[in-house]
Amino acid sequence: MIIARTYEELTAARATLGQTGLVATMGALHQGHLALVEATRQNGLTPIASIFVNPTQFGPKEDFARYPRDEAGDIAKLEEAGCALLWLPGMEEMYPAGSASTVHVNGPSQHWEGTQRPGHFNGVATVVAKLFGQMRPNAAFFGEKDWQQVQVVRRMVTDLHLPVRIIPVPTMRETDGLAMSSRNRYLSAEERKAAPKLHAALKHAVQYLLAGKEPSATLHNARHELAVAGMVPDYVALVHAETLEPLASLQQPSRLLAAARLGHVRLLDNLAVC
Ligand code: PAF
Numbered sequence: 001m002i003i004a005r006t007y008e009e010l011t012a013a014r015a016t017l018g019q020t021g022l023v024a025t026m027g028a029l030h031q032g033h034l035a036l037v038e039a040t041r042q043n044g045l046t047p048i049a050s051i052f053v054n055p056t057q058f059g060p061k062e063d064f065a066r067y068p069r070d071e072a073g074d075i076a077k078l079e080e081a082g083c084a085l086l087w088l089p090g091m092e093e094m095y096p097a098g099s100a101s102t103v104h105v106n107g108p109s110q111h112w113e114g115t116q117r118p119g120h121f122n123g124v125a126t127v128v129a130k131l132f133g134q135m136r137p138n139a140a141f142f143g144e145k146d147w148q149q150v151q152v153v154r155r156m157v158t159d160l161h162l163p164v165r166i167i168p169v170p171t172m173r174e175t176d177g178l179a180m181s182s183r184n185r186y187l188s189a190e191e192r193k194a195a196p197k198l199h200a201a202l203k204h205a206v207q208y209l210l211a212g213k214e215p216s217a218t219l220h221n222a223r224h225e226l227a228v229a230g231m232v233p234d235y236v237a238l239v240h241a242e243t244l245e246p247l248a249s250l251q252q253p254s255r256l257l258a259a260a261r262l263g264h265v266r267l268l269d270n271l272a273v274c
Contacts, residue, residue, distance in 0.1 A: 021045030057123030
């Protein structure tokens with residue numbers, strides 16, 4: 001695996017590769033990231049990856065400083081997964097002095113994480129646009145766990161006519177249903193036992209909705225399940241799967257989104273409804 005730390009190293013390496021599939025990450029890699037690397041190969045592309053903990057997508061009170069970092073471990077995992085190129089930019093490569101441009105995506109960024117984390121999606125869209133410009137992938141693979149992020153990136157790529165195919169990959173889960181996330185390592189043993197209840201509540205809600213139960217009563221029930229499990233829900237919502245506008249009645253394509261706090265950890269999950 002070629003490791004590029006400067007833009008010159010990146011462009012030299014990129015020129016030696018054919019059709020590529022990008023896995024953009026903030027490191028602290030787990031099986032979910034490695035499934036994205038595998039998906040690039042299944043799509044006939046050469047896997048390339050980036051690791052950059054992007055400060056502009058963290059709010060002032062969020063965990064940028066203590067976000068898990070494990071460069072040596074991540075490099076070993078990507079090597080083993082057969083990644084061809086790893087882009088490891090420093091801050092000055094991504095945000096050189098004088099940088100003055102940001103990408104703001106309206107529409108799918110407006111609610112949910114957009115409300116809970118003001119500015120988050122500006123940071124995501126900006127850094128993803130930069131990564132696309134720097135790495136020139138033919139396709140980019142994103143985990144469905146961050147469903148809203150996938151829709152924001154898709155919207156950006158469509159609106160800005162960027163020549164990158166966006167390929168969502170199903171959420172990787174632990175055996176008890178908990179969606180894999182770099183932040184799961186912060187859960188205490190007791191919280192780890194409670195955490196799969198988020199996925200369970202969403203599964204129950206999908207069943208109720210498909211059985212004809214009212215969305216508002218279903219969402220109320222899901223919030224109650226989370227509260228009983230010791231979580232503080234930020235939102236549980238039935239939304240249009242692409243625009244992410246809230247839905248008052250069931251229609252296609254729809255998705256359930258949820259975010260809940262468990263101790264100091266914020267858990268996110270989502271499921272397709274119909
Ligand atoms: O999903 C993530 O890890 C990040 O939001 C991303 C896409 C790498 C942008 O920093």
